[in-house]
Amino acid sequence: MSLVPVTININGTPTPAQVEPRMLLVQFLRDELELTGTHVGCDTSQCGACTVSLNGEAVKSCTLFAVQADGMDVQTIEGIGSMDDLHPIQAAFWEQHGLQCGFCTPGMIMASAEIIRRNPDPSEEEIREQLGGNFCRCTGYHNIVKAISSAAAVMREKGAEAGQAADD
Amino acid sequence: MTQLPDSNYKAPDGPQKYIGKAVKRVEDPRFITGQGHYTDDINVHGQLHAAMLRSPYAHAKIGQIDASAALALKGVHAVLTGQDLADAKVGSIPTGWLLPDLKIPPHPAIAHGEVHYVGDIVAVVIAESRALAEDAVALIEVDLEPLDAVSLGSQALAQGAAEVHPEAPGNVAFNWxxxxxxxxxxxFKQADHVVSLKIRNHRLVPNAIEPRASLAQYQRSSEEFTLHTTSQNPHIHRLMLAAFVLGIPEHKLRVISPDVGGGFGSKIFQYPEEVIVLFAAKKLNRPVKWAARRSESFVSDMQGRDHESEAQLALSKDGKMLALKVDTIANMGAYLTTFAPAVPTYLYGTLLNGVYKFGAVHAKVTGVFTNTVPVDAYRGAGRPEATYLVERIVSKAASELGMDAAEIRRKNFIQPEDFPYQTPVALVYDSGNYEPALDKALGMLGYQDLLKEQAEGRKNGRYIGIGFSTYVEACGLAPSALVGQLGAQAGQWESAVVRVMPTGKIEVLTGSHSHGQGHETTFAQIAAEEFGIPMEDVVIVHGDTGKMPFGWGTYGSRSAAVGGSALKMALGRIKDKATKIAAHLLEAAPEDIEVADGQFKVKGVPEGGKSFFDVALMAHLAHNLPEGMEPGLEAQYMYDPKNFVYPFGTHIAVVELDADTGHVKMIKYVCVDDCGPLINPLVVEGQVHGGIAQGFGQAILEETVYDEEGNMLTGSFMEYSMPRAEDLPMFEIDHTVTPSPHNPLGVKGIGESGTIASTAAVANAVNDALRAFGHHHVDMPFTPEKVWRAMKGGVQDLGQAADD
Amino acid sequence: MYTTPFDYHRAVNLDDALKMLADNPDAKLLAGGHSLIPTMKLRLASPSALIDISALDELRGIRTDGDMLILGAGVTHAELLYDKTVAEYAPLMPDMARWVGDPMVRNRGTVGGVVAHADPAADYPAGLLTLGASFKLKSAGGERVVGVDDYFKGMFETALQEGEIVTEIHIPRQAGKGAYEKFRHPASHYAIVGVAALASPEGVKVAMTGAGPKAVRLTQVEQAIGSDLSDENIKSATENAVDAGSLLSDRFASAEYRAHLAGVLAKRALMRVK
Incomplete structure (x- = not known):
């Protein structure tokens, strides 16, 4: 089985590698790059623990071969924010107790970013429906829904501030 | 030796600085940034990978195993079979709870001779990569001669049923x-009315989102093993693996369970894969890792519930409950795993009294072997089964007698003055006050208005159901002497070490384990409270047998009540000694010293005093200590409570049926729980939320289904319905506070209450809605087709048989 | 978690893909991959080679030609859901797309993949039947356009010949209100039953997916409706309108139940198009 050369832009860093075609993007992230924040919770593309952003859109990195991401931008939980500079969604999950065991959390946060990207002001019902691809066994989703609502509000406010600053 | 405070609860003297506050969790920054450290995130130099060949048959004789093609693949290091383990005298995976006349068939980590369920391990490949190991598994040729199999408990008891193990004639594991x-x-002879109920409490797969994983390392020079594994209780794993299975001297095995992605019971047990990676690591002198795929989890994680029961409730004509009789068949699956025998017996039969004043309760349980994945503790473990049965039959009684479901409960509650309350089924309830929780929940619900809305709706083809569950549960598993009498081959105390460093920073070592519960926050709150020091000055260490003293881990909602109490007691020892040092330095009597905000002061003297840092430093410098005092500032406490704790409350579910499709929508959920004083309301409510979702999941969505040959028909998330965000409403939660007198924090467990209560509440709600169609009982899970049939089918009550 | 090994070919253009497909009869096309990859991970499919067409520009794009909406086969579910041209020309498409999988699946999965795979529980076939869509199929030897009525043959069975690729979906401009109603499997979220309805000047069309081996028009409902979309007529035309005889039956939903649901969903869809 020949290896295929790829260069994937991971969290802003062009990353060249030789990969076996059957290596999934999630395995590439976890096993080759030690970016273990992206998790694997199922093998039928349902739990969403592996959610990352590909060219700006959320995808399930367990349902994509690494070779397919050649030349593309991948953002993982490690790239969305850091302990010193939390993304508003990360901060909201913390603030609202939107996680317990933490295993689904990276995928939840990446999926939340997608929900807010598509609709900056989602209703509770929309949030619940749009979370259909992410399973959490700990929280009953209650505080996850609250976290996404509150993150969206913060991001709208920040967007408005940024817009205002640009106007001034 | 100083006199320790009595372990009975004492309410705090004044306002508390940390306990009771909704402190944001200390552990969260690493999880929200992708820095969580789970077992499968760990890779070590030279690591090999294991992949399992699992039986596709529920019951088969193992013949020739030809691994030559697998071994011929470059990079495959070994193929292991049951014979290899037998030759090395690897022991059977033990059962940790014994009952009289319990039949315990051998449970080898790799099946030997016969396989007993779909998923039983037949052979193992160890290879350079996981991909290669999986390729090699596909090349192993095994002669499996299928044998008759049985999957349903009652069918296993039938005449002529397939025999799962020759050690258990008639497939009976125990009669209890x-x-x-x-x-x-x-x-029953005196009863005016007898309510009968035949119910199935169907089988569930726990489905923690993190699949199980284990990584074994062996150090040849020191003959030491290290096992990273997804465990709720690393010491139990060490004890079982070392003493009973592999014969490793216990001090040569270190078990580490780092961040663990949910357990819900499924990570209590000592599993075959842990034996295999340890065995292979030594044999090959290389680290060996295994991580489950979800499809493996479905056939290898211990499952939950699976009871078939018949019950009768005797009542007087005014709705007074007199007695309850229960006969249960508990499907144990193919083997008896770690706590399995305790779950349908002492964690079930003892809870059948519920919150009611019964004259008598009698339960008979038959534990049965079948060719299915073993059944053991799953969130609630026995208590959800008991609560479903009791709360369902009480609601059915209300329905049959035409009484209000809330009022029949109220009428039969054990009263506050009755505590401690001796039930007819062995338990002594510590404390309780059931009516305020019911009233508060009814108020939150707006019960009377909702009843009107329901009646109005029925006229217009809108079917709302209101379901109650006024539960009590027994948790905080301990005391050791009692569980020992009941058959536990384990103690149930818990440990804490409080290690104050010279700079006044505190390291707390606990035998409890967090796999989502938030110990790093709540235990730090307890420790910081004791001295009023910043929480940042406390670190909680858990999940590593190489660091902590012995401990029994986390399950049965025991962390706060037992582990937290151990910490509280150890802190008392520190406080006592620190106070003496401070008194010595301040030239005052110890009884005149008070501590607040990290300062030791002489009572009534606002100036001066010694900081916690000053005292900690002096304890270590030992330049000026009271006469004869041992230097240092460290204490250990092994806490063994006098009783279980008994949280209780009222849960009310409101559902609406889609009259066209049978789809059940939960439109409201209200609950009032009483777990004693709340250490951190945020964490408590999070536990309740998740518990409700899991209980709801059982009532409406989740079901593990086997066909008669023992094939699992729901082996992936494509068939097994997990609760999603869209399935649930926002929950309305409140509390009452009735401290337990049995521990110094007064706390009762809350980790399982939500699950224990909610299945019955939701099931009662659906049944309440179905009363409009003439039903007194339809069994869960309420899949749309079943509900649709119930709605169109008229008066016929649907038991388990109607399911298929 | 690992598929069996395979050779990976990234097609540089459509002709390249067609040539590789002609040369490798055992190869599978990889577009969105949301049906294929999970099947391969469970080792239920083990193709020796994959031809990756997921990045081909020729298969992308949404355009119009007169009153015809032309979707590249590689258009994703999310594009269908959010694209303004699609909303203008065939609003029934986003009404179905919102039901497909979840946001992540919608960002990768493609309309062409759904058409080629012909999963009996897929959503689009119902709507495509009512819209009178057609599909451009290309092979190394040439191309042809097949109408939707002749395209879906059975469970995972279509008019696609060996060596052919679905390249475009042609949808005549939707001339009236359309609606899709779905009862989804609680675990997989696939359709237990889905019903699309379209009320155009030419008449009312109703089609059903999920319940049987392939999506079909509910002609008996269409006939009973005629052009009378009154509440009473919708109710009477849809009640017990679907025969359970040819429908699928499984543990979760019997044929009888699916037939009942089809009537209910037809009623709900028709109520929305009146």
Missing amino acids: EIGDAAAADEL
Whole structure:
């Protein structure tokens, strides 16, 4: 089985590698790059623990071969924010107790970013429906829904501030 | 030795700085940034990978195993079979709870001779990569001669049923009984009304989102093993693996369970894969890792529930409950795993009294082997089964007698002055006050208005159901002497070490384990409270047998009540010694010293004093200590409470049926729980939320289904319905506070209450809605087709048989 | 978690893909991959080679030609859901797309993949039947356009010949209100039953997916409706309108139940198009 050369832009860093075609993007992230924040919770593309952003859109990195991401931008939980500079969604999950065991959390946060990207002001019902691809066994989703609502509000406010600053 | 405070609860003297506050969790920054450290995130130099060949048959004789093609693949290091383990005298995976006349068939980590369920391990490949190991598994040729199999408990008891193990004739693992049968019979004779119920509490897969994983390392020079594994209780794993299975001297095995992505019971047990990676690591002198795929989890994680029961409730004509009789068949699956025998017996039969004043309760349980994945503790473990049965039959009684479901409960509650309350099924309830929780929940619900809305709706083809569950549960598993009498091959105390460093920073070592519960926050709150020091000055260490003293881990909602209490007691020892040092330095009597905000002061003297840092430093410098005092500032406490704790409350579910499709929508959920004083309301409510979702999941969505040959028909998330965000409403939660007198924090467990209560509440709600169609009982899970059939089918009650 | 090994070919253009497909009869096309990859991970499919067409520009794009909406086969579910041209020309498409999988699946999965795979529980076939869509199929030897009525043959069975690729979906401009109603499997979220309805000047069309081996028009409902979309007529035309005889039956939903649901969903869809 020949290896295929790829260069994937991971969290802003062009990353060249030789990969076996059957290596999934999630395995590439976890096993080759030690970016273990992206998790694997199922093998039928349902739990969403592996959610990352590909060219700006959320995808399930367990349902994509690494070779397919050649030349593309991948953002993982490690790239969305850091302990010193939390993304508003990360901060909201913390603030609202939107996680317990933490295993689904990276995928939840990446999926939340997608929900807010598509609709900056989602209703509770929309949030619940749009979370259909992410399973959490700990929280009953209650505080996850609250976290996404509150993150969206913060991001709208920040967007408005940024817009205002640009106007001034 | 100083006199320790009595372990009985004392309410705090004044306002508390940390306990009771909704402190944001200390552990969260690493999880929200992708820095969580789970077992499968760990890779070590030279690591090999294991992949399992699992039986596709529920019952088969293992013949020739030809691994030559697998071994011929470059990079495959070994193929292991049951014979290899037998040759090396690897022991059977033990059962940690014994009952009289319990039949315990051998449970080898790799099947030997026969396989007993779909998923039983037949052979193992160890290879350079996981991909290669999986390729090699596909090349192993095994002769499996299928044998007759049985999957349903009652069918396993039938004449001529396939025999799962020759060690258990008739497939009976145990017969167990509790309560006074004669007394119950007598009360049934006096009854005006008897309610009968036949129910199935169907089987569930726990499905923690993190699949299980294990990584074993062996150091040849020191003959030491290290096992990273997804465990709720690393010491139990060490004890079982070392003493019973692999013969490793216990001090040569270190078990580490780092961040663990949910357990819900499924990570209590000692599993075959842990034996295999340890065995292979030594044999090959290389680290060996295994991580489950989800499809493996479905056939290898211990499962939950699976009871078939018949019950009768005797009542007087005014709705007073007299006695309850229960006969249960508990499907144990193919083997008896770690706590399995305790779950349908002492964690079930003893809870059948519920919150009611019964004259007598009698229960008989038959544990049965089948060719299915073993059944053991799953969130609630026995108590959800008991609560479903009791709360369902009480609601059915209300329905049959035409009484209000809330009022029949109220009428039969054990009263506050009755505590401690001796039930007819062995338990002594510590404390309780059930009516305020019910009233508060009814108020939150707006019960009377909702009843009107329901009646109005029924006229217009809108079917709303209101379901109650006024539960009590027993948790905080301990005391050791009692569980020992009941058959536990384990103690159930818990440990804490409080290690104060010279700079006044505190390291707390606990035998409890967090796999989502938030110990790093709540235990730090307890420790910081003791001295009023910043929480940042406390670190909680858990999940590593190389660091902590012995401990029994986390399950049965025992962390706060037992582990937290151990910490509280150890802190008392520190405080006592620190106070003496401070008194010595301040030239005052210890009883005149008070501590607040990290300062030791002489009472009534606001100036001066010694900081916690000053005292900690002096304890270590030992330049000026009271005469004869040992230097240092470290304490250990092994806490063994005097009783379980008994949280309780009222849960009310409101559902609406889609009259066209049978789809059940939960439109409201209200609950009032009483777990004593709340250490951190945020964490408590999070536990309740998740518990409700899991209980709801059982009532409406989740079901593990086997066909008669023992094939699992729901082996992936494509068939097994997990609760999603869209399935649930926002929950309305409140509390009452009735401290437990049995521990110094007064706390009761809350980790399982949500699950224990909610299945019954949701099931009662659906049944309440179905009363409009003439039903007194339809069994869960309420899949749309079943509900649709119930709605169109008229008066026929649907038991388990109607399911298929 | 690992598929069996395979050779990976990234097609540089459509002709390249067609040539590789002609040369490798055992190869599978990889577009969105949301049906294929999970099947391969469970080792239920083990193709020796994959031809990756997921990045081909020729298969992308949404355009119009007169009153015809032309979707590249590689258009994703999310594009269908959010694209303004699609909303203008065939609003029934986003009404179905919102039901497909979840946001992540919608960002990768493609309309062409759904058409080629012909999963009996897929959503689009119902709507495509009512819209009178057609599909451009290309092979190394040439191309042809097949109408939707002749395209879906059975469970995972279509008019696609060996060596052919679905390249475009042609949808005549939707001339009236359309609606899709779905009862989804609680675990997989696939359709237990889905019903699309379209009320155009030419008449009312109703089609059903999920319940049987392939999506079909509910002609008996269409006939009973005629052009009378009154509440009473919708109710009477849809009640017990679907025969359970040819429908699928499984543990979760019997044929009888699916037939009942089809009537209910037809009623709900028709109520929305009146």
